[in-house]
Amino acid sequence: MSDARVKFVLDEPEIPTHWVNLMADLPGDAPPPLHPGTKQPAGPEDLSPIFPMALILQEVSTEPEIEIPEPVWEAYRLWRPTPLYRALRLERELDTPARIYYKYEGGSPPGSHKPNTAVAQAYENAAAGTRKLTTETGAGQWGSALAFACRLFGLECEVWMVGSSYDQKPYRRSMMESWGAVVHRSPSDVTEAGRSQREHTTGSLGIAISEAVEVAARNPDTNYSLGSVLNHVLLHQTVIGQEALAQMAMAGEEPDTVIACVGGGSNFGGLTLPFLRRVMREGAGTRFIAAEPAACPTLTRGVYAYDFGDTVGLTPLMPMYTLGHNFVPPPVHAGGLRYHGDSPLVCGLVKQGLVEPRAYRQNETFEAAVRFARAEGIIPAPEPAHAIRAVIEEAEVARESGEARVILFGLCGHGHFDLSAYDAYLAGKLPDPEFSEGELSAALASLPEAPALA
Amino acid sequence: MSDARVKFVLDEPEIPTHWVNLMADLPGDAPPPLHPGTKQPAGPEDLSPIFPMALILQEVSTEPEIEIPEPVWEAYRLWRPTPLYRALRLERELDTPARIYYKYEGGSPPGSHKPNTAVAQAYENAAAGTRKLTTETGAGQWGSALAFACRLFGLECEVWMVGSSYDQKPYRRSMMESWGAVVHRSPSDVTEAGRSQREHTTGSLGIAISEAVEVAARNPDTNYSLGSVLNHVLLHQTVIGQEALAQMAMAGEEPDTVIACVGGGSNFGGLTLPFLRRVMREGAGTRFIAAEPAACPTLTRGVYAYDFGDTVGLTPLMPMYTLGHNFVPPPVHAGGLRYHGDSPLVCGLVKQGLVEPRAYRQNETFEAAVRFARAEGIIPAPEPAHAIRAVIEEAEVARESGEARVILFGLCGHGHFDLSAYDAYLAGKLPDPEFSEGELSAALASLPEAPALA
Numbered sequence: 001m002s003d004a005r006v007k008f009v010l011d012e013p014e015i016p017t018h019w020v021n022l023m024a025d026l027p028g029d030a031p032p033p034l035h036p037g038t039k040q041p042a043g044p045e046d047l048s049p050i051f052p053m054a055l056i057l058q059e060v061s062t063e064p065e066i067e068i069p070e071p072v073w074e075a076y077r078l079w080r081p082t083p084l085y086r087a088l089r090l091e092r093e094l095d096t097p098a099r100i101y102y103k104y105e106g107g108s109p110p111g112s113h114k115p116n117t118a119v120a121q122a123y124e125n126a127a128a129g130t131r132k133l134t135t136e137t138g139a140g141q142w143g144s145a146l147a148f149a150c151r152l153f154g155l156e157c158e159v160w161m162v163g164s165s166y167d168q169k170p171y172r173r174s175m176m177e178s179w180g181a182v183v184h185r186s187p188s189d190v191t192e193a194g195r196s197q198r199e200h201t202t203g204s205l206g207i208a209i210s211e212a213v214e215v216a217a218r219n220p221d222t223n224y225s226l227g228s229v230l231n232h233v234l235l236h237q238t239v240i241g242q243e244a245l246a247q248m249a250m251a252g253e254e255p256d257t258v259i260a261c262v263g264g265g266s267n268f269g270g271l272t273l274p275f276l277r278r279v280m281r282e283g284a285g286t287r288f289i290a291a292e293p294a295a296c297p298t299l300t301r302g303v304y305a306y307d308f309g310d311t312v313g314l315t316p317l318m319p320m321y322t323l324g325h326n327f328v329p330p331p332v333h334a335g336g337l338r339y340h341g342d343s344p345l346v347c348g349l350v351k352q353g354l355v356e357p358r359a360y361r362q363n364e365t366f367e368a369a370v371r372f373a374r375a376e377g378i379i380p381a382p383e384p385a386h387a388i389r390a391v392i393e394e395a396e397v398a399r400e401s402g403e404a405r406v407i408l409f410g411l412c413g414h415g416h417f418d419l420s421a422y423d424a425y426l427a428g429k430l431p432d433p434e435f436s437e438g439e440l441s442a443a444l445a446s447l448p449e450a451p452a453l454a
Numbered sequence: 455m456s457d458a459r460v461k462f463v464l465d466e467p468e469i470p471t472h473w474v475n476l477m478a479d480l481p482g483d484a485p486p487p488l489h490p491g492t493k494q495p496a497g498p499e500d501l502s503p504i505f506p507m508a509l510i511l512q513e514v515s516t517e518p519e520i521e522i523p524e525p526v527w528e529a530y531r532l533w534r535p536t537p538l539y540r541a542l543r544l545e546r547e548l549d550t551p552a553r554i555y556y557k558y559e560g561g562s563p564p565g566s567h568k569p570n571t572a573v574a575q576a577y578e579n580a581a582a583g584t585r586k587l588t589t590e591t592g593a594g595q596w597g598s599a600l601a602f603a604c605r606l607f608g609l610e611c612e613v614w615m616v617g618s619s620y621d622q623k624p625y626r627r628s629m630m631e632s633w634g635a636v637v638h639r640s641p642s643d644v645t646e647a648g649r650s651q652r653e654h655t656t657g658s659l660g661i662a663i664s665e666a667v668e669v670a671a672r673n674p675d676t677n678y679s680l681g682s683v684l685n686h687v688l689l690h691q692t693v694i695g696q697e698a699l700a701q702m703a704m705a706g707e708e709p710d711t712v713i714a715c716v717g718g719g720s721n722f723g724g725l726t727l728p729f730l731r732r733v734m735r736e737g738a739g740t741r742f743i744a745a746e747p748a749a750c751p752t753l754t755r756g757v758y759a760y761d762f763g764d765t766v767g768l769t770p771l772m773p774m775y776t777l778g779h780n781f782v783p784p785p786v787h788a789g790g791l792r793y794h795g796d797s798p799l800v801c802g803l804v805k806q807g808l809v810e811p812r813a814y815r816q817n818e819t820f821e822a823a824v825r826f827a828r829a830e831g832i833i834p835a836p837e838p839a840h841a842i843r844a845v846i847e848e849a850e851v852a853r854e855s856g857e858a859r860v861i862l863f864g865l866c867g868h869g870h871f872d873l874s875a876y877d878a879y880l881a882g883k884l885p886d887p888e889f890s891e892g893e894l895s896a897a898l899a900s901l902p903e904a905p906a907l908a
Contacts, residue, residue: 005466005531006466006528006531006532007466007531007532009463009465009466011463012459012460012461012463074460077459077460077461078460078461078830078831079831085532089606107561108831109827109830109831109832109833110831111870148831151828152543152831170873170874170877171625171870171871171873171874171877174873174874174876174877174880175833175870175873175876177876177877177880178824178827178828178833178873178876178880179827179828180828370632373563373632373633374605374632374633374634376532376563377532377533377562377563377564377602377606378563379563379629379632416565416625416629416870416871417625417870419624419625419628419629419632420624420625420628422628422629422631422632423624423625423628423631426628426631426632
């Protein structure tokens with residue numbers, strides 16, 4: 001195996017200088033977000049109470065590329081470019097003719113891809129004179145990233161952490177505090193939204209978003225920052241896919257299949273959008289697989305409709321696959337994937353058939369994660385373990401058919417703060433929670449009234 | 455700041471192909487290890503019950519360079535070469551004219567420099583037909599590295615983890631188990647050594663070594679693996695310093711001062727030995743600073759004498775600075791530095807005045823660590839926080855004197871498993887334990903009878 005390389009590294013000057021905006025390449029107009037009160041298309045002014053104008057303009061931009069501001073590029077240098085690996089040892093373990101590559105984002109200080117957008121958002125807010133950013137966090141990856149980014153750009157940071165994750169991952173809280181952030185368990189007593197959802201003791205991303213948005217909306221010097229879902233967040237993450245394109249070229253390979261996990265869509269979009277643009281422009285035959293948890297099966301069981309981004313109904317209505325904004329998923333460890341909706345951009349691609357969604361149970365994803373860790377060394381976070389599960393399935397198909405397919409997947413974070421879940425899995429005590437069909441039906445029945453989507 | 459680079463990366467083919475053996479360059483003969491019973495120089499055959507011959511030959515080699523076996527080099531590719539960073543943001547925060555660089559080893563799967571030797575030891579044992587390796591671990595860095603390495607080379611792994619660290623860092627245990635190792639809390643009930651030390655409930659590295667050596671010595675198919683102290687361990691770690699030499703050259707810089715923390719000496723030796731060889735051969739004016747905990751001040755308060763490497767007295771007598779093999783340091787979080795002795799090679803360099811030791815208290819090291827984390831992002835392990843404390847001191851001296859000194863230090867691991875200590879520090883509740891002068895005197899009074907050292 002020594003003649004094959006396992007690591008493809010770029011040099012600092014090769015960090016991308018632009019973000020890729022797939023909106024420019026999409027056929028037709030995307031359905032717009034709607035104002036939650038009037039149900040009319042939401043304009044930039046509707047978002048200005050909680051976002052700086054520079055990010056709003058990115059959100060609605062139709063330019064194909066947007067230049068990365070120099071202070072953001074300089075912050076990227078702290079951990080970018082990130083490595084692309086060939087998983088030679090996993091291939092051998094799976095006895096597959098498939099060649100498996102992964103783009104690893106876990107080497108950033110917060111341990112995931114999240115700072116790619118956190119530093120961009122913190123910079124634009126600092127430039128606009130914002131004093132504090134509020135946000136929600138599930139597993140803690142996003143809250144850590146924003147705490148880190150706020151420290152780099154001199155902003156205060158206040159985080160609402162989903163209750164179940166707050167209890168499972170105390171060291172994620174310590175990490176955020178080490179960078180100077182204030183962290184609340186959600187639902188909290190410090191917001192009206194939190195007090196109204198007290199009965200949901202394990203919390204959800206939707207509830208935590210309501211809390212953070214409420215505080216940002218009522219304080220003029222405070223803005224809100226979202227770690228996924230929105231166009232500008234996926235835009236910032238396209239540095240991942242652009243680097244991966246260059247690194248796959250270094251490896252002399254063309255991926256047949258690109259796989260990533262999906263929660264709100266930022267990791268999935270960050271890796272795949274630059275590849276998808278190439279497919280749209282050049283007609284390459286690449287397949288795209290979005291892996292999600294069976295406990296929160298937005299893309300595989302949700303309906304394509306307008307819905308609120310949060311539980312309480314403070315955000316614009318967004319066109320997306322949704323399980324209903326009242327849906328509270330069971331407390332799986334992949335906290336970053338416990339979201340009732342999904343990026344409208346990614347949902348549109350699923351709707352068009354360009355992206356194939358798959359759902360996996362918690363225990364089968366941990367089985368895949370341990371298999372990966374024992375072959376490749378890196379212990380994955382529970383979120384990308386969903387992607388690894390899909391990779392193993394594809395590698396097994398390749399073995400059956402004898403095809404030397406090229407698979408690329410996103411390893412968006414390490415699992416250093418998830419070892420209690422590994423502990424439970426190895427002891428045979430990891431639960432495999434299912435959502436209640438009755439609760440899903442009830443949540444889907446309470447979608448807001450809005451125009452139907454084609 | 456955008457014109458200065460912050461990251462210096464090497465490509466996969468630039469991973470060193472040889473280890474640097476400073477023994478070849480030392481003037482005169484180093485005092486030999488002594489058999490614990492006869493007090494005569496210990497030969498290869500005295501070590502063969504617990505080490506494979508290939509490692510014993512490395513231990514006593516006087517060749518200036520030793521080729522890295524191909525399977526070890528291939529394993530290195532999973533995380534090497536490691537990056538060298540310029541700490542531009544820390545320099546700005548310290549308002550110093552000093553230029554500060556750090557070699558970061560925390561990106562390896564176990565999160566420290568330890569796998570550099572773990573994979574080499576696992577490979578040589580696997581090649582010699584060993585079935586299982588036993589070892590001790592303090593903070594868990596070494597145990598994790600050996601668990602990872604054993605998995606790569608198909609060996610079983612059994613780890614005795616120092617009691618205080620076992621209690622402070624449960625996720626380090628989970629990490630070792632994720633890679634398939636068996637982990638005991640030391641002192642344990644499964645060895646005679648452990649049962650004899652039951653009253654030392656927090657444990658120590660010396661006790662844990664006794665336990666692991668005992669099991670290896672009584673089982674023919676089982677060997678012991680040590681994560682520091684010995685010549686062959688420091689030898690394997692010289693990949694760090696060799697890469698750093700190349701990267702400092704990329705940066706166009708010559709370090710005036712090289713700083714690393716010292717527990718058993720493997721991190722310190724790994725970074726500094728290639729630089730020290732250059733000093734010896736070319737007479738460069740580089741200073742070397744070894745940072746250790748005031749709670750376990752081997753180099754600053756120990757005596758230079760023959761002593762056992764472990765508490766019970768199973769190992770050869772080694773010529774080193776020692777606090778006495780019975781000394782049990784207070785349970786500081788820098789578990790990797792809680793060792794009564796130190797590498798004979800590093801001790802010899804201190805004795806010759808080539809290396810300057812300094813000791814720091816726990817709270818001042820965490821203050822330095824938080825300052826570093828808030829400037830540079832990476833949250834350091836408590837061990838390299840000692841080096842960071844020394845770096846900040848040196849940077850402040852440079853500020854006072856207006857000298858643009860170049861400082862290089864070793865950031866040998868991240869602190870993802872040490873966040874409970876950060877939590878305590880940020881809450882103002884981190885203890886600052888001191889050792890008992892009476893216990894130190896008693897330990898020094900019980901050194902074994904042996905020839906005096908010059």
